Each structure stands twice: as C-alpha cells, then as structure tokens.
Amino acid sequence: MIPSFPSGATIGSIHVAAVDLGRFASFAASVPQIYGIRTDVANRFGLLADAFAANVLDGVLSGSELIERHTAFPVFASLLTPESKTLWKAAQLEGDTTVWPKYFPVNPHGMAYAEHPRMCPACVHDDREQFGIAYWRVCHQIPSVGICEVHGEILHDRCAACGAPFPTGTRSKAPGSQCSRCGASGTSPLEKANDSAGARSYAALIARAAQSKAPELAPEVRIRLFRRAFAGRRADEGIDRLLTYWKARSLRGLETALGCKVWLPGLRRIFATGSGQAPFAVVVALVAFAAEDIGAKAVEDIIELARVDEVRLSRLDERARQSKVLDEALHAQARRLDLPVEVVSALLCHETRRASELAGRLNLAVLIDLLSPEHQRSIPLWSAVSQ
Secondary structure, X not given: OOOOOOOOXXXXXXXXXXXXXXXXXXXXXXXXXXXXXXXXXOOOOOOOHHHHHHHHOOOOOOHHHHHHHHOOHHHHXXXXXXXXXXXXXXXXXXXOOOOHHHHOOOHHHOOOOOOOOOEOHHHHHHHHXXXXXXXXXXXXXXXXXXXOOOOOOEOEEEXXXXXXXXXXXXXXXXXXXXXXXXXXXXXXXXXXXXXXXXXXXXXXXXXXXXXXXXXXXXXXXXXXXXXXXXXXXXXXXXXXXXXXXXXXXXXXXXXXXXXXXXXXXXXXXXXXXXXXOOOHHHHHHHHHHHHHHHOHHHHHHHHHHXXXXXXXXXXXXXXXXXXXXXXXXXXXXXXXXXXXXXXXXXXXXXXXXXXXXXXXXXXXXXXXHOOOHHHHOOOOOHHHHHO
C-alpha cells in the first residue's frame, strides 16, 4: 500500500509510514531493499531518490519531485544559481555522497539538519485527521527554525515524561508516537526556541524556500536586496535593529537563536556594503529582515530587475563561458551576480581570501561555479573555496 502524505513531509517519515502500512516487514530490512545500499534513512537531500520513488511510491512521484518537495535540498539550493542546483540535484540522484559540501559551502558554521527530529503538535493533529498518520516536516528539521510557520507553535523535540529526544535512524517513528524509552505520549517544546518577529519571518521564509518559492534568496536578488536595505547606513545601528527584531540582547543571543556563530566583522561588512561573509542561517535571517525593512513592493521590483538582467546578460554569459579569456568570463559572471569589480581583480591575482572578504564565501563559490571547467582550473585556489 502506498502512503498518502502532505507536501513538505520528509522522505524519512514517508518511509516510516510505508513500514507502518505493511509495505515492508521492518524499517531496518527495508533500507537496502529500497536503495540497494545501506544509507542514512533520514535522507536529508534525496540521495538515490529515484530508487525511493520506484520502490516505495511505485513511481507516483519522480526522484526529482521528491528532492524538490520532500528534502532539505530546495532550502539550501535556494541560495544558488540554477546551474549549481542542476548539478547538485544530478549528483544526489546518482548517489554521490561527497558532492553536497561544494554546493553548500557555508555549512561549517552550523548543522544542515537537526540532530533529532522536531515536530509541531498541531501539524500532528492535522495529519492524523487527513492522512491517518503524522509526518515530520522538512522545514521543521532545519536547526535554526524553532517555530511552526503554519500554526505559530514552538516545535517539540523530546518526551515530556523522561526527556528522551525523539528517535532517529532505523528506530524512527511517526511524530506523536509513544516514547521509545518510557512509553509516554506527551512531548515537550524546544528549550531554547526564540519566539520573535524575526524567528517567525525566518520560519516562513524557510518554509517557502522548501517549496522553491523564495526568489529573494537567489544570489542575484539577495545581493541587491542587501544593498538596497543596508548599504550606506550605520552598521552598528542596523545590527541593533536586527537584534531587536529577534528579541536578542546581544550577538550571543542571536547565535543561540540561529544555532551558529555570528561573525561580527562579516555582519558589519554586510550592513555597510551589502555583501560579506556569513553562515547560511545568518544569510537567511538577513534576507527576511531586509525584505521586511524595505517592503513587499520593493522586493518585487528587485526580483523583476534581476529577472530582466538575467535575460539581458544571458547571451553575454554564454559567450564568456566559451571564451578562453578568464578576465572576460569573470567580469560577465560578476555582473550577473551584481558583485563589485574588485572581486574579479582579486581572483585574477589569486587573492582568494581578499575576494571572499569582498563577496562572501557563498557568493564567491557561486561565481566560480558559473565558470567553465577550463576557467575554474585557471584559479589555483578554487579547491580551497569549494570545500
């Protein structure tokens, strides 16, 4: 029997539902049966998703659709160019477990997925009413998200009776199940969840990104957005407003809320110039903050401007890709991403650290990834940037 499930349900919880419905004898035995290998059953980015689609869902959805709707892939890929998204997705479908850090170069500053699953009690109730079984939601598993974007409730992550975290791996259960340790059914909310305007707008943006509906996160849009909202203003004043938005008394409080290190010089650079280096959670938090600061109409105008520029530069980009002149190729891609020309000069002089300071590590990786392989090999320190 094929389970029915909501948009945004994780692949792991769809797997749990299939076992509960009797499609497989057990969770542990079904993993190699589905994928052909033993792999992470949470499958956060959709590894070998075609195999899952064929063996669990009888092809009702394709592997590509599973990746786009039921994994964390679209959340993190929303910060990349279409070319990078395509390459990353192809690697996931082929079962390449080594490639994802290249397309998510800011991850060293925080986890990509929660260590233990989290759920919203109201979502559990709604799922049981509609599907007969509850599902974990992808957007709730992003560590920096602590609130359900639909119901506004703090997410739960452990048993209320004994404090045991929700089980993972082949011990996974549907959310709302009895505790594996003590058998109790009550659950407790996250201890350090931040309930603020910033946290709620952040959760809403992540939820839209999980459905590939957050164009303001795309590099050619977010850089313009940052410059429109922040550039030319006093950095310390902007940081203070950001902390107030998150009800954080200090940067330490913001770090606790986002679950990652907030590098003050990088944050000041973004507020002062519109570009700089920051972890994924900080980038998304700044996009949500900037978008609210300038208003929905201004955001729409920036998105449209980026779309028009994309069309205008498409032919030039293609010629630059095919050109043997690295300078021309770099300038074309820098214009596409609206990055300062000094970034190109730094790369041509092999000053990767300087280029990263000017553009931000993620933006720099996106720029270089747009180049042809021949041009990438012309930048000796590219391997250091992409890892």
